[in-house]
Amino acid sequence: MDASKLNLDVIKDFLRDQCDDEVNLSTIIRLAELTTNSVAELVKSHDVETHSELLNIARQIAETKLDISAFRADEMHEEHIPQAGRELDAVVDATEHATNAIMEAAETIMAADDGDQDTYKSTVNEQVVRIFEACSFQDITGQRIAKVVATLTMIDTRITSILDRISAIETVEPESAGAETNAEDGLLNGPALRGEGVNQNDVDQYFP
Amino acid sequence: MALDLSMPVLVVDDYKTMVRIIRNLLKQLGFENVDDAADGTEALTKMKSQRYGLVISDWNMEPMTGYELLKQVRGDDGLAKTPFIMVTAESKTENVIAAKKAGVNNYIVKPFNAQTLKGKIEAVFGE
Numbered sequence: 581m582d583a584s585k586l587n588l589d590v591i592k593d594f595l596r597d598q599c600d601d602e603v604n605l606s607t608i609i610r611l612a613e614l615t616t617n618s619v620a621e622l623v624k625s626h627d628v629e630t631h632s633e634l635l636n637i638a639r640q641i642a643e644t645k646l647d648i649s650a651f652r653a654d655e656m657h658e659e660h661i662p663q664a665g666r667e668l669d670a671v672v673d674a675t676e677h678a679t680n681a682i683m684e685a686a687e688t689i690m691a692a693d694d695g696d697q698d699t700y701k702s703t704v705n706e707q708v709v710r711i712f713e714a715c716s717f718q719d720i721t722g723q724r725i726a727k728v729v730a731t732l733t734m735i736d737t738r739i740t741s742i743l744d745r746i747s748a749i750e751t752v753e754p755e756s757a758g759a760e761t762n763a764e765d766g767l768l769n770g771p772a773l774r775g776e777g778v779n780q781n782d783v784d785q786y787f788p
Numbered sequence: 789m790a791l792d793l794s795m796p797v798l799v800v801d802d803y804k805t806m807v808r809i810i811r812n813l814l815k816q817l818g819f820e821n822v823d824d825a826a827d828g829t830e831a832l833t834k835m836k837s838q839r840y841g842l843v844i845s846d847w848n849m850e851p852m853t854g855y856e857l858l859k860q861v862r863g864d865d866g867l868a869k870t871p872f873i874m875v876t877a878e879s880k881t882e883n884v885i886a887a888k889k890a891g892v893n894n895y896i897v898k899p900f901n902a903q904t905l906k907g908k909i910e911a912v913f914g915e
Contacts, residue, residue, distance in 0.1 A: 705816065709902045712812045716899045719806040723848065723877055764855060767883050768848055771898070777879035780904060783895050786888050787911065 590614055605648065613641045647742045656735065664731045666773055667724040673774075674717045674724075681714035723770040791913035793818040795841025800824070800831040800857065801875075802849040810844060810875070813902045817909070828852025832860055835867055842909065847876035847883070855887060862891040871912045875900065 591614050598607055620634035685707040692703045771777075797819055799810045807824045814822050823840070825831035827849040835843070843861070845854035852860075854874055861867045874887050877898040884895055894908040 709813065709816055712809050712816075713899070713901045716806060716809050719801075719803040720877055720898055722803060764853060767855065767878065767880075767886055768853070769878060769880060769883075770848065771877035772879045778881055778884065778897070779879070780897050780900065782881070783879075783884050783897055786884050787894050787908075 588618065591618060606645070609641060609645055609648070613638060613645070616641060644742065647738075651738045651742060660731045660734070664728045667728050670771075670773055671721045671724050674721050678714045678717035682711050685710040685714070720771050727770050791910060791915050792841060794820055796821045796823060796838065797842045797844065798823050798825060798831060798834060798840040800826075800828065800843065800845035800849070800854060802826050802846065806846065810905070813905055814844075816902060817906050828854060828857030828860070831857055835861065835870070840870060842912070843870055843872045844875055845872065847874055847878045847887075855890065858887065858890045858892055873908055873912060875905075 591611070594611065594614055616634055616638045620631055620638060623634060624631040689704055689707050692700055694700045797814060799807050799814070799822060801807045801810070801824070804826075807826075811822050811824065823834065823838075825834055828845075829852040831843070831845065832852070834840075843857075845857055847854040854876065858872055858874070861870055861872060868891075871893050872891070873894045873896060874892050875896040875898060876883070879897045887895055893912045896904055896908055
């Protein structure tokens with residue numbers, strides 16, 4: 581290749597390959613990378629300082645590509661965000677269920693006949709237990725909301741990393757790089773959604 | 789191992805509301821002596837200073853989880869025989885198997901009711 585001429589072949593080949601595909605951010609970044617490299621070859625023979633700057637730009641483009649790949653937008657779109665939505669739906673269901681259970685218990689107590697003290701006391705005790713049971717929703721919903729917050733935090737971390745790289749203010753490593761893993765992490769999933777996980781009957785099989 | 793309603797029971801959970809709920813349910817079942825701890829570390833400290841007849845623990849707590857507490861208890865000659873029930877929202881098969889392997893006596897999936905708690909306690913004590 582003649583370094584004194586702009587090498588357009590590689591750019592033309594790339595554009596030809598892309599002509600049937602949708603243009604997305606990755607395509608644009610790849611095009612910028614190819615263009616920068618091609619121009620860098622041309623400039624190298626004329627201007628060392630500009631060539632060095634172009635190499636720097638090419639390096640930043642390559643690093644941005646790494647950040648975008650670490651962002652895993654598909655995973656976010658197909659898995660994390662829908663999961664967060666399902667968790668919030670489950671929170672709404674749980675609070676509704678708990679409210680109804682508490683209301684029913686209170687209504688049963690209000691409607692109970694206090695003529696027979698033993699029966700009345702037994703009814704009140706039984707309904708008070710129902711109220712205690714219903715209040716456990718607070719623990720479950722708390723854990724579900726914590727999972728949603730974790731998803732939002734992960735998105736925030738990854739976007740911040742990309743923005744920092746693009747603005748060249750500072751370099752932030754992708755969240756997953758170098759993160760310590762705990763052997764118990766795979767066992768800490770929080771409450772399962774309806775239809776997922778095992779129920780008490782399934783668990784009881786292990787404790788005959 | 790007989791079920792003694794006067795034995796000290798330790799409830800371990802980082803959600804104060806859940807501790808209160810389990811305390812009240814235990815009271816309804818007739819248990820009079822119920823203590824609590826907010827995580828595995830606090831529970832282990834309490835268990836080393838007082839003998840408990842039963843531990844009812846959540847799994848997901850920091851800094852020490854209920855699973856880690858269970859392993860520590862089973863690994864300590866002085867505490868190893870303490871009956872231990874896990875009460876948790878962690879409801880995957882691998883959780884149940886891991887807890888079983890670590891020596892848990894029974895496993896309750898949240899949300900649960902008073903009847904389930906009563907049944908599992910009785911099962912642990914062979915009632």
